[in-house]
Amino acid sequence: MALWLEIIVSVFLVIGGVFGIVGSFGLVKLRDSMQRLHAPTKATTLGVGGVLIASMIYFGAIKGTLSFHELLITLFLFLTAPITANFIAKSFMARNMKPTDLPDTTRPYGWSVYDDPPGDTEMQEDARLED
Amino acid sequence: MIEYALLFAMGCFGIGLLFNLWRIARGPNPADRILSLDTMVINVIALLVLYGIFRETQIYYEAAMLVAMVGFVSTVAYSRFILRGDIIE
Structure with missing residues (x-):
């Protein structure tokens, strides 16, 4: 070598x-x-x-x-x-960490650690409205 | 010359494993322990590759690849369990 x-x-x-x-x-x-x-x-x-x-x-x-x-x-x-x-x-x-310690996301939905994904909640609300 | 460089690198990663073990024993919260386990997996991959160079064989490449994949899956599973209380929802 x-x-x-x-x-x-x-x-x-x-x-x-x-x-x-x-x-x-x-x-x-x-x-x-x-x-x-x-x-x-x-x-x-x-x-x-x-x-x-x-x-x-x-x-x-x-x-x-x-x-x-x-x-x-x-x-x-x-x-x-x-x-x-x-x-x-x-x-x-x-x-x-608490959600109140974090800054605002400036979006219609919150931090993904604490909240459900936005697509899921919309689908759940749609399912609730259909019921 | 390569022998001495190999011994130096093996010593470095071995001492790194001891540092990770100290952080696992000491770590104040579970995120530190997951991070230490993940770093341990990466150090073990490097040690396997170094041992392959030491023995002049490429068999240990497959072992290093498998350890990398299993380490990633176990890290994701562990942090997902802490995050949601369940691994697969």
Whole structure:
């Protein structure tokens, strides 16, 4: 294996490790629950991304053919990280905040954490009117 | 050189797992614990990929993919249970 490939793989591994430990350390260090949401969902996906790029380059170098199926995990994590962050924030709001603490939504319906979805209520009212 | 970088990255993610365990034990509310479990899953994915590089085999790629999918589903199920009191309505 060529020296410059080893250097590139090592740099990506070190970057991934540093981002991984920063994400987990932010989970310990930050004060508030909503602040703690910030650290892992960004930094740890970058850490896993660095490790997976290192794995892709390494196996491409020792097998001779570059395959991109490692990027599937990165793509999956990039797609699911905002969804899990949204769900965790909503569960925190449902347990720890009151609807009166939040600003007005300036829409005909309220916050989705506390109220039913607007489509559902309209359908329920229609069903009630038909009855 | 790759061996030392691998050991460094494995140490980093291992210490990260210990930080997550501390937050699970300490966490004041359930959202912190769900977040720690989700971060633990991501650290385990990175450790599996690193172990695959260490053993020079690509078998662990499938394991990492499965852990990623199961981790996402379990995180959504757990926060949905806290949010609505039920997983599938």
